[in-house]
Structure formats: C-alpha cells, structure tokens
Amino acid sequence: MDISRRSFIKLAAAQSAVTAAAVLFPGISFGAWKKVDGTAGKIEWKKTPCRFCGVGCGLLIGVSGDRAVAVKGDPNCSVNKGLCCVKGYHSVQVLYGQDRINKALVRKNGKLVEVPIEEALDLVAEKMKETIKDKGKDSVAIYGSGQWSIPDGYAASKLFKGCIGTNNVEANARLCMASAVTGFLTSFGLDEPMGCYDDIDHADVFITWGNNMAEMHPVLFSRLLANRKSKKHVKIIDFATRTTRTSQAADKSILFKPQTDLVVANAICHEIIRNNWINEDFINKHVSFHKGKTDIGYGTEDHFKFADKAETVDFDQYKAFLDDYTPEKAERISGVSAMDIKYMAATYGDPDKRVTSFWCMGMNQHTRGTWINNLVYNIHLLVGKISSPGNSPFSLTGQPSACGTVREVGTLTHKLPHGVVMNEGARKLAAEIWQVPEEKIDPKPTYHTVEMFRALDRGDIRFMWVQVTNPMVTMPNLNRYRNGAEKDGRFLVVSEIYPTPTYDVADVVLPSALWIEREGFFGNSERRTQHNEQIVPTPGDTMCNTWQIIEVARRLGFQKQFPWSRETYIEDIWNEYIRFHDNPKHRMAPYKELKARSGIQWPYVNGLETKWRFNPKYDPAAKGDGFDFYGKPDHRAWIWLRPYEPPAESPDSEYPFWLNTGRILEHWHTGSMTRRIPILHRAVPESYVEINPDDAAALGITNGRKVKITSRRGTVAMKASINGRGNPPRGMVFVPFFDEKYLINEVTLDAFCPISKQPDYKKCAVKLEKA
C-alpha cells in the first residue's frame, strides 16, 4: 500500500510535531519507526485472536485511522490473560510488507501478470469446468490449511463435496494434526481434548512428550511457569529427543532415542501395573481393551492402502502384552535409564498428584503417530487421570484453526462437517443443510494430502487450488511434488498475501485478505471458538478467501448454495454451519455471543461452556457417575495394545545421522509472514543446522561453517549452529524449516502413519559433509 497524499500530509505534520518535541527536549529524536499521524494517543483497541499458533491468545489491536499500529494482550481472554509472545506483539506488522500481493495475477507466456480480479476468478471457474468435463470431477482439488478461517473451510467443503461432488478436499493440518485426530477417535471415538487450559493451573506435574513448549506454545508455557512459581511442589519433566529451551526450564530432562517413545510409554504402563498403581475402579467401569493390526508399513509407495481392524481383548491379555516392556528391556532400546522410566511411572501413578501430559508435533509427526497418541492415553487411563481439573492428556495444536476449521468443519477427504462421507446418515444431513441431492456427495474418500500431491504428479489430479499454505516448502520429499506441480497440464491456483515458492509455480494468484482485514472465526486447541471482526480495510483488490470461493462457486452455477450477501455472509455461514453440530456433544455458541466475548468453548449448552468433557460434573452430555466416555458405543475409553515398530528409515553406515526438523519461536511455519516482520527477521534471519558439539568436532565443523546435509532424496547446504538454542544428542541434527532458501524438505522422507496418513518430519537418515 503506497502512502496516499493525505496520509503523507499527516506524516509530515507528525514529523514536524516530533521536531517541535525535539526542540523542547534537546538531544532527543523520537522513535525508530515512521509515524502514522500527529495526534499522539488517538488509538482504539479491538479484540481478535492471534494469527499464529494453536494456543489462540486474545489480542487487542491498536487502530489509528485505517491502520493497525500496536498490539497488547487481551486481559479478558482466559487463554493468555493479557500476555503475548514476540510473534503476537508484532503480528500486525505482517500487514505491511512492501511486496504484499494487492492484485490478481495470471501466468501469461510464462510470466505472472496483473489482471483485474474478476478476470482471474473467471479463469479459475473456466479452468475448473473444463478440467471436470475432460478428466472427471475427481481431477480437481482444493488444498487448504489449519490457518483457514472457519467460513473458508466451510465454503470449500460445501463447494467441492456438496456441489462438485468430489472428496478432493485436504488441508495442511494433515501434516500437523492427523495423528492427534486418529488418536482421539481410536481411544475415545470423538476428536479434540477432553480438558482445557485451566488444567495448567491445577496440575502438580507436567510431562512434555517431544514438545518444545517454551518456543512453540510460549504463552501456555509461561502459564505453566507461573503455576510452578506460585506452588513450590509443581514439577516439569521434559521427555524429548533433543535438549531445548523447554528442557532448560524443566526440573528434569529425559532424552530418548527417536521412535522409542513407543517403548517407554509401554514400559511406564508395565511399571504402573507391576506396582499396582492402577485405578482399578476406573478401569473396571470406564475402560475396555483392544488390539489392532501390527507391521503396518510406512506408506512410501504410491496407492498405499491400510485399514486397521480392532479386536477386543481383556486386561490379562494386555498385561501379557506388556511383558515385553520391562524398564530394563526398554532401557536397552530407548536409551532412557530404567530408573527414569520408573520415576515417570511413579509420577503418573502417585494418587496424590494431578498430572498433565502435553504433546504436539513430536508425537503427531511420527510413522506410528496414532499409536503413540493411544499409548499416552493408556497411561492416563490406567491411573484414571483424565477429564478432571489438572489430570489431562493434552494434545496441543499447531495452527490457529486446525481444530476450528480442519477438524470441526472436516476439510479432509473422508470428513463432512458432521461425520464421515462413508456414513449414509452424515451424507443425508449434509445434503439437507447444503440443499444438494444426497447422491451428489461421494461416499468414497479420495486422496489424503501426500497421496493428493502424488496424484498431481501422476496426472490423476489436474487442477489444484491452494489457500493459506505453502506446500512447495512444507511437503516432505519436496523435489518430487514440486516437479509434479510444474508438469504440463497441471493448473495451480494460489490464494496468497506474499510471494512464496508456491506462488512461483502458480498459474493464477488470487490476492487474499489477512485475518483482521476480514471477518472470521478460529478454533483453538481447547475447543474455543474465537470470532474476529474486520478491523482494517482490505488493501487493493485483496479479497477474503471465503468470498473468493463464493465468487467461483457462483460462476460454476451454484448460486442457490451460495446465496449470501457481502455484508452478512460470515454470520449467515456461521448460522448454517452450526446446524451440523446442534447436539449437546458439540453445540457451538451463537454468532452474537461469539462476537461479544473473547472466545467460547464448545460444547456450549444452555449458555454454559464445557471445560472437561466425559465428566458429568462438567459435561451435560455425560451421564451417570464418575465418567462417561460417550464417544464409543460401549461408553468406555479404549486402551490399545500398540507395540514398538522401527521407523521407516534409520541411520546406517552411509547415512549415519538422524535429521529432525521443526519450528522456532520467532518464525511461523514457512516464514512467509514472520520474515516480513522486522524484529523477527532480525532475530533469526536464516535457518541453520544444529549439530552436537562432539559430532561437529569429529567432523571438523566449526560454528557458522557451511555443512552439506544429504539424504537419499536431496541435499541442502547451510550454516552450522553449535551450542546454539537447541542441542541435539550425538548422532542427530536439527533444522528449522522456515527458510525457503534452504529447503530442508527436499531432504526429508514422505513416510507416514498408515492410520492417520500424517508424514514423519522428525526422522530420516542423512550424512554430513563440510561444504
């Protein structure tokens, strides 16, 4: 956005005011930033959830004229109670990068050229129609994100699943949360945490499973530190594969070898049973035991198919299964001392301690992601520490609306807003609400994310629309999928705010509005729905993602399904969407209340939020005494017999190092937003590879020296960081993935959990050389 003549005059006036002040106070020149206007303090504060992670902090955005100029934490939001992290405090600066995409772009003769947005939308609709006619309905796809606002995902699902009739709807949350979802569904039959952030204020012990909370969920981690500070007995145990800021802050740091969390979790259960620390009453009333398939594969080949089959067993069979997992045997595989395993078991087993486990990508991006989620639930179920204040197995989310949009609206190939496409009742309900013929909704799921990009490469998919995500940085085994997207006869539409590597391969770029430039909803990790109003005007031709979908839907002839006006469409979509969840297990708050409050938790029944599900004291859908795990037909939570199986690829003599990838505090995902925020870029301007000091010494690598990292799939050369922020153990390196200059995902492996189809970004084998 250029400075208009009017605001230039304002700016000049402001500058002269500053000059006057400088005259009054010799030696002072004010401020490092440019000033918006001369009337100091003219600021209005407006509430919104934060744009970045899944914590869902409430922000107050300071607005002056039509510009966002400052941020403070929303003291009324129970999530963060007025505190933010460095990303949140500077989040509004993401609106003002100089290369903001303000106009639609269409590739003509190999170059992206600006066109009026109407022309671009016409082309998108035309291309979709043509592709469906030539190659069938399953040749078009939409790929969204856990950063999709709820109405974006809802409109996408309605258009593709309801109107076009294809299940080619996926989102990057598949790369982020899918194992959490299948973990919940297999153990409890219903998705999303039973507890809430209040657990942090009640727990006596926190155990973080492969979860660097201090950097990834900093505001929650601060809340955890505040609890520890106010009650001296509170302890934090960090159970991880590398030493991080979280390990530094923890009372105890325990390191395990990659993938062996499966062994340790089972060994903890073994110890709990051996010492009779189990909650027998809870197990008798509320738990049943089940076994699934084993030796389930890794999905590295095209058209990989897997379906698990549950077999009911009894407690004795479960005990016999655990015989293989004595702490001593577990020590040999995991590298965790038997003493530490017994310590963790004793902590979970202590009847006087309330224990909360936290995890996120370490357990979800795992070729046995569903299994490890099940195993941590097993621990909590054996001791009955669940669904009550402070007793909580808590699966944290990565993105601001992975829960709200992807999991609740169901923007995954097998899902509908309520239920799955395979279920006739769910199709009937969707068809009725969407006003489409029931037979229009296809009962067969098509492609999960990795397979969707494989289908694009193979040519089974010819048209793909990408919104709010950057797959050309984030897909594992990236070379294959980028080459696939660039092949002839593929048409890629990208809704974006800034140029990215995905933008570079787009055929059409639609300029998107950012979160506070439009109205919408996010849903955070603790089942909290958060409304944001439009706070500043949309720049240039930028358009809300939901409205982009509506425009295209109308061009495809679906006026009847997309009838809303530009003034009220977000409210109208909300009112239509919540009909899917109109039952005491999932009722959502009405629009008006969401607009007024800093987030409301569902199930929202009779004007009350549900803080702990499955517990009749707090959850109106739960019946009877104690607990009611109503997600499963037997009203019990399921303990699963899940063994240890090795990862898809382990270090060997040729590729002797583990490669682990992830985020850091300052940068959000691929950095397309945070790198345009001055302070965040200046703090961490480029990515690096963390190497253990002993490994570095053995290889003759010094700090800052370039290192070549090579796997069987690709290679990248970047600077070494020794004794930096994190410290991997010997035999492991860690690379933050935010930097498009160093595409670490060209090196990673596209193996995934056969149940959740979520890839494992934490484990593959690489070799290191001085570059």
Add this chain to the structure above:
Amino acid sequence: MNKTDQKIGKVFLVFAGICIITIPLVVLLALSSEPEEMESAVLATPRRDFDHNGGAIFESYDRISQDYIEGSSTERTLSEYYARRQYAGSPPYIPHQVEEAGETEIKCLTCHARGGWTEELKRHTPITPHPEQVACRQCHVKMTTDGLFVATNWLSLPPPRLGRSHLPGAPPPIPHELQMRGNCIACHVGPGTVTAIRVEHPSRGNCRQCHVPDSYVELFQRKSES
C-alpha cells in the same frame, strides 16, 4: 369469575409451585460449589496492574535500595529507548550479548529484577516492570542482523510527548498504556532509567496519587436539543 381469570389463576399457581421447588435448589447448588471450582474462579481472574496488584508494586519498591532510587546517570536516552521498539509499548529487543543455554528464566532477572552496575557493559541495568513473568525470551529477542527480508510500510503512532501537565507545575498524567507496565518506579526511578523520563522526586513511592492515566476514550456527551 370468568373462565380466563381461572386460567390465569391456574398458570400463576403452577408458576408459584415451580418457584417454591426450584429456588431452594438453585440456592443449594450455589452454596455447594466445590472448592476446586472456587480455586479455578480465582485463578481465572485476569491479572490487572496497579489497582489489583498494587501490593506487589509497593513490595518491589521496598526491595530497591535507597542508593539505587537516588542514583542518576545520563547514559540512557529516549531515542535509544524507542529505537529498540516497533511501536510505543512493544517489547524491546535485547541490545547486549546473551548466552543461549539455560537462559529461559532467572538469568535475565538476576540483573533486570533489581538493577545495578554492569562492569561488562559499563552501564546501569534497567529494571523490568513485570518481574513476575519469567520466560523473558518469549517476547524479548536478540538481534543478529540489521537487514530486512523485504522492506516494510509499517507505521505507528508517535511516542507520547513529555511534560504534558494540564496546569503549569502540575503533575503530568500518565501518557502510556499500563498493561504490564504498571510498576512506575521500574522505568522512572534510578540510574538505569532513561534520563528524560526520570522523576525528580524518586523517594515518593505512591506515584499514582498524583499521576493519573490520560484517557483518550471518546466519551458520551449529551447534546442539548436545539
């Protein structure tokens, strides 16, 4: 008595019956709320600055030594203060060397909770107004470069002007947001503070008796009928 009156009477009777049964139930439920819920209600109260947390502010005032309170230096300027921020009130970056390992908490507060002279930097240490927050590096980051990824069109408000007393010699109002910055002495007293905003009467502890927040809210005003 006609039939409608009888109907109304019946409705009232039923309503009264319901009230007699439910009111004690409601009262009982309210009285029987569990200690856990009470605890959670207390914990859920948002932390507000001075008015709800004034005790802590006075305690931190007591902890600071008289020497520090009366100390002064000219080493810190307002332009330097704002140069470390993206807008008035944003968390400043860390302008000195910091070690990475083990820094999540405590280490920053060793110096920034109570102030003092640092031999290494040859300066007086400024005090944080919110020492109860211990994960300092969650908001304060170290700069490693001057450059930008791409240029930015960021603008913000000018910082508040100084010395805005409403009458000559009167105490100036507080021109900035107070959230997380409610502890006045942290930034306005002692040798670690910015010279231009250091008060001349540092040993008076109850700042807010004279200095009140300056409000910019556009208030409702009744317009008289014309």
